[in-house]
Amino acid sequence: MSDDDIKVSGDQRGATGPGGPDPALIEDELRAAFVRHESLTPDPVPLRAAIDRRAVRRRRLRRTATVAGAALALTGVLALPMLGRTVGPPPSVPEVAAPPPALDQTGPAEPLNFLVLGVDGGGGQSNGHRADTVLVVHVPADRSRLYLVSLPRDLGVEVPGHGFGKLSAAFYLGSHRPGHRPDLAAGAALTERTVTALTGVRFDATATLTYTGLREVTDAVGGVKVCLPQQVRSYHTTRVFPAGCQKLDGAGAQDLLRQRYALAQGAHERDRNGQRFAEALLHEITDPASAVNPVRVAEIVRALGRNLVLDLDGMTPAELFTTLRAVAAADAVGIGWTLHPDSGRRSGMESLDPMLSRSLFDAFRRDALADWVVRHPDRVTR
Amino acid sequence: MTYEEFADSRLTALLRYAVMLTGDPHLAQDLVQETMVRVQLNWRRVTRADAPERYVRRMLTNQYLDWQRGSWVRRVLLRAEPDEAVVVRVDHAETTVERDQVWTWLARLPRRQRAALVLRYYEDLPDAEIAEVLGCAVGTVRSAISRALATLRAEFVEA
Numbered sequence: 001m002s003d004d005d006i007k008v009s010g011d012q013r014g015a016t017g018p019g020g021p022d023p024a025l026i027e028d029e030l031r032a033a034f035v036r037h038e039s040l041t042p043d044p045v046p047l048r049a050a051i052d053r054r055a056v057r058r059r060r061l062r063r064t065a066t067v068a069g070a071a072l073a074l075t076g077v078l079a080l081p082m083l084g085r086t087v088g089p090p091p092s093v094p095e096v097a098a099p100p101p102a103l104d105q106t107g108p109a110e111p112l113n114f115l116v117l118g119v120d121g122g123g124g125q126s127n128g129h130r131a132d133t134v135l136v137v138h139v140p141a142d143r144s145r146l147y148l149v150s151l152p153r154d155l156g157v158e159v160p161g162h163g164f165g166k167l168s169a170a171f172y173l174g175s176h177r178p179g180h181r182p183d184l185a186a187g188a189a190l191t192e193r194t195v196t197a198l199t200g201v202r203f204d205a206t207a208t209l210t211y212t213g214l215r216e217v218t219d220a221v222g223g224v225k226v227c228l229p230q231q232v233r234s235y236h237t238t239r240v241f242p243a244g245c246q247k248l249d250g251a252g253a254q255d256l257l258r259q260r261y262a263l264a265q266g267a268h269e270r271d272r273n274g275q276r277f278a279e280a281l282l283h284e285i286t287d288p289a290s291a292v293n294p295v296r297v298a299e300i301v302r303a304l305g306r307n308l309v310l311d312l313d314g315m316t317p318a319e320l321f322t323t324l325r326a327v328a329a330a331d332a333v334g335i336g337w338t339l340h341p342d343s344g345r346r347s348g349m350e351s352l353d354p355m356l357s358r359s360l361f362d363a364f365r366r367d368a369l370a371d372w373v374v375r376h377p378d379r380v381t382r
Numbered sequence: 383m384t385y386e387e388f389a390d391s392r393l394t395a396l397l398r399y400a401v402m403l404t405g406d407p408h409l410a411q412d413l414v415q416e417t418m419v420r421v422q423l424n425w426r427r428v429t430r431a432d433a434p435e436r437y438v439r440r441m442l443t444n445q446y447l448d449w450q451r452g453s454w455v456r457r458v459l460l461r462a463e464p465d466e467a468v469v470v471r472v473d474h475a476e477t478t479v480e481r482d483q484v485w486t487w488l489a490r491l492p493r494r495q496r497a498a499l500v501l502r503y504y505e506d507l508p509d510a511e512i513a514e515v516l517g518c519a520v521g522t523v524r525s526a527i528s529r530a531l532a533t534l535r536a537e538f539v540e541a
Contacts, residue, residue, distance in 0.1 A: 021538050026531055027503060033484040034402050034504040042407045044393040051389075051415050055422040 111367035112139040113201050115192050117208040119171060119184065120258065129182050129210065131171035131191050136201065140367050147369045149360070151195065156349035159194050166349060170194040184208055199361040214257065215250030223247045232259050383434065385425045389418065392435060396442060402500040403446050405489050413449075417442040440515050447493055447516075487537045495530035498523055 118133030174190025363372035400410035431437035
């Protein structure tokens with residue numbers, strides 16, 4: 001490596017000990033052995049290309065993780081023009097109201113936890129809404145980065161007041177009102193209480209987006225280009241989404257993101273497709289060519305209507321937006337699950353590794369995720 | 383200095399160093415690849431170091447020392463993918479050097495001791511710099527090297 005460096009003589013150093021050959025001889029043997037084996041050095045040219053390819057891939061992975069955070073930032077962006085307007089009814093469940101987040105400019109910031117829900121159904125269908133995507137987002141007090149944990153939709157949980165069921169069903173149980181339109185805010189509130197009961201984490205804000213909202217946003221931005229690692233065949237429309245990149249309109253996006261039965265890893269793979277989509281969507285919206293185009297933003301907001309429900313719990317959208325913009329600059333850390341081996345104890349439900357989830361949620365509460373991540377590097381899906 | 387300039391000028395030297403550490407061209411390649419990907423992704427932090435080259439050598443050495451059994455296995459599995467069209471140039475010299483006894487003995491040393499030997503007898507670094515690369519005290523470097531040399535000398539006697 002240092003052909004032209006000045007050689008430092010090591011002959012006088014090294015081991016001294018009784019018996020055996022002269023230490024200097026061993027040192028010479030060593031030097032000679034190293035030099036002889038220089039011929040094993042592989043060709044750097046193909047390696048150079050491999051490094052670049054892998055760096056691109058890893059950068060992309062990193063961005064995928066930022067994405068779920070970005071999805072939240074997106075709701076922040078969308079919330080901005082709604083300033084001064086109340087979005088969704090006020091939280092109907094006062095007993096879980098978290099302490100108002102201290103966004104005092106002078107004092108130290110409080111850690112924040114958000115719950116982001118992706119909801120199916122809607123569009124006037126009678127089968128009600130279920131939360132397909134349940135994402136817990138943590139912003140530490142030092143605002144260094146976002147931590148994202150996606151909870152499995154089929155997780156078996158105790159739904160307050162409704163007994164044991166799937167996590168996704170909590171939204172239905174909360175929002176369902178026979179003979180009336182489902183109350184999305186109430187669904188979000190019950191899901192929030194369920195997650196709080198499970199994890200002990202209190203949330204400072206909850207954002208809910210429906211598939212209809214997703215479709216309309218997609219159309220509003222003129223379609224979104226999504227890249228898939230493998231082909232996906234729609235169970236619902238038999239449409240085939242080939243592997244590779246393709247531009248999807250709202251209907252296509254909705255169709256793709258509903259698929260899970262045909263995917264190797266079911267809902268977990270769909271979560272990843274959702275992240276891929278959100279990444280692409282955010283890309284469209286923040287495209288420098290159109291980024292701060294107020295007409296476009298207004299159009300998107302109009303498109304969302306009741307399909308985006310925000311429960312900011314006292315925080316203003318502007319505060320949320322400011323916080324998120326600050327944090328979004330850093331890389332997000334995604335935390336993944338391996339499901340507990342005795343999952344399937346009750347039909348079709350999953351459970352979390354009890355030890356792991358206890359320590360994880362404890363870290364959420366204590367704002368100690370940075371430590372947790374260091375201790376569990378294998379859980380980082382980044 | 384850009385990442386490209388750094389890679390242009392230092393990649394071969396890093397590969398040689400990795401070969402000396404691992405004793406194996408494939409592992410050396412993996413080690414350098416993993417390190418350089420991280421170098422590329424964190425290039426700004428690398429350039430902020432006083433001596434980027436030394437910083438990278440330290441990254442690579444740590445990577446080598448930290449390769450736990452688990453990640454080692456994963457690495458081997460990754461290798462099994464017909465991925466990354468990297469062809470290792472196998473010299474005829476390899477067959478000769480495989481019979482090389484010193485090389486075989488080196489492979490049995492603990493990684494930290496081997497790294498210390500490579501840094502002193504291949505990279506010709508002074509002990510203070512070796513200590514910096516290995517992240518330990520100078521005394522620790524010296525004792526590691528003398529223990530390694532004692533082991534090698536014992537092998538010599540037996541052989």
